[in-house]
Amino acid sequence: MxxxxxxxxxxxxxxxxxxxxxxxxxxxxxxxxxxxxxxxxxxxxxxxxxxxxxxxxxxxxxxxxxxxxxxxxxxxxxxxxxxxxxxxxxxxxxxxxxxxxxxxxxxxxxxxxxxxxxxxxxxxxxxxxxxxxxxxxxxxxxLARMRPPTAKSPEQPPPDPVLTSREIELLKLTAKGLSFEKIGELLEISPHTVVAHVKKIYRKLAVHSRGEAVYEATQMGLL
Known part of the structure; x- marks a missing residue:
C-alpha cells in the first residue's frame, strides 16, 4: 500500500x-x-x-x-x-x-x-x-447506571469490594471513553501502570474488554 x-x-x-x-x-x-x-x-x-x-x-x-x-x-x-x-x-x-x-x-x-x-x-x-x-x-x-451500592444494615456490614477505590476511579474514567494515556495524566500515573490496573480489573471481573468491565461492575453495584 x-x-x-x-x-x-x-x-x-x-x-x-x-x-x-x-x-x-x-x-x-x-x-x-x-x-x-x-x-x-x-x-x-x-x-x-x-x-x-x-x-x-x-x-x-x-x-x-x-x-x-x-x-x-x-x-x-x-x-x-x-x-x-x-x-x-x-x-x-x-x-x-x-x-x-x-x-x-x-x-x-x-x-x-x-x-x-x-x-x-x-x-x-x-x-x-x-x-x-x-x-x-x-x-x-x-454513567447513569452507575449508582453506589445500597447501604446495608449495621447487623450485616457489606463485604469487601471486589475492586479497590483506585480501580473503581480508573474504571469510571474508562467508561467516559478516555484513552489510557489521558487516564494516566488525570490520575498522575504512567500509561503502563494504567494498563496494569486494567488487566487486574479484567481478571477480578472475569471479562475481556472495557465495555464488559463497565457493565459487570455496574451490575455488581461497584460503580
Missing part, C-alpha cells in the same frame, strides 16, 4: 453497514485518512463473518441493525475468535438494551450515527490507542 510505512502501519478497517449512504460515507472517511486502510465494506453479518474467516482487520466499524442477524452476534464472534480486533459500533440505536448488550458482548466503543463523520476516523485511531470512544449521550446513559 503506497501510504503505509514500517514506522506508521495503516490501521486496517472492515465496514459492516447495510445502509448504502452510510456505507459510502464511512468508507470515504477511512479512504480520506492516509493512516487507515479499508479492507472491505459489506452489508450483512454473514458477509462479515465470511471476511473474518479469511482475515482479521484491526478494527470493525459495525452497525447493529443488520438484515440477516443481530450485530451483537458479530461482536461475540470477534470476542471469542479474534479478540485482538476492536469493534466500534456505529448505529442509530441509543436505548439501554442495544447499548448494554453491545458493550457486554465486547464492543470497544459505541457511537451514534448522528456523530459527525470527522469523528469516525478519529475514533478508529482512538480505539487503537487504547481508548473507548462513546457518544456523549451514550456515555451519560452508561
Amino acid at each position: 503506497p501510504n503505509e510505512s514500517p514506522l506508521h502501519p495503516q490501521v486496517r478497517v472492515l465496514v459492516v453497514e447495510d445502509e448504502p449512504e452510510f456505507m459510502h460515507r464511512f468508507s470515504q472517511a477511512i479512504l480520506d485518512d492516509r493512516h487507515l486502510a479499508l479492507t472491505a465494506a459489506v452489508s450483512t453479518g454473514t458477509a462479515a463473518l465470511a471476511m473474518l474467516s479469511a482475515d482479521t482487520p484491526d478494527v470493525i466499524l459495525l452497525d447493529l441493525g443488520l438484515p440477516d442477524m443481530r450485530g451483537t452476534e458479530v461482536i461475540k464472534h470477534v470476542a471469542r475468535h479474534q479478540p485482538e480486533c476492536d469493534v466500534l459500533v456505529v448505529t442509530m440505536f441509543g436505548d439501554d438494551q442495544h447499548v448494554f448488550e453491545a458493550l457486554e458482548a465486547g464492543a470497544t466503543g459505541y457511537l451514534l450515527k448522528d456523530s459527525g463523520l470527522e469523528r469516525i476516523a478519529a475514533s478508529i485511531h482512538d480505539v487503537r490507542a487504547g481508548g473507548s470512544p462513546i457518544s456523549p449521550s451514550i456515555a451519560r446513559r452508561v
Whole structure:
C-alpha cells in the first residue's frame, strides 16, 4: 500500500453497514485518512463473518441493525475468535438494551450515527490507542447506571469490594471513553501502570474488554 510505512502501519478497517449512504460515507472517511486502510465494506453479518474467516482487520466499524442477524452476534464472534480486533459500533440505536448488550458482548466503543463523520476516523485511531470512544449521550446513559451500592444494615456490614477505590476511579474514567494515556495524566500515573490496573480489573471481573468491565461492575453495584 503506497501510504503505509514500517514506522506508521495503516490501521486496517472492515465496514459492516447495510445502509448504502452510510456505507459510502464511512468508507470515504477511512479512504480520506492516509493512516487507515479499508479492507472491505459489506452489508450483512454473514458477509462479515465470511471476511473474518479469511482475515482479521484491526478494527470493525459495525452497525447493529443488520438484515440477516443481530450485530451483537458479530461482536461475540470477534470476542471469542479474534479478540485482538476492536469493534466500534456505529448505529442509530441509543436505548439501554442495544447499548448494554453491545458493550457486554465486547464492543470497544459505541457511537451514534448522528456523530459527525470527522469523528469516525478519529475514533478508529482512538480505539487503537487504547481508548473507548462513546457518544456523549451514550456515555451519560452508561454513567447513569452507575449508582453506589445500597447501604446495608449495621447487623450485616457489606463485604469487601471486589475492586479497590483506585480501580473503581480508573474504571469510571474508562467508561467516559478516555484513552489510557489521558487516564494516566488525570490520575498522575504512567500509561503502563494504567494498563496494569486494567488487566487486574479484567481478571477480578472475569471479562475481556472495557465495555464488559463497565457493565459487570455496574451490575455488581461497584460503580
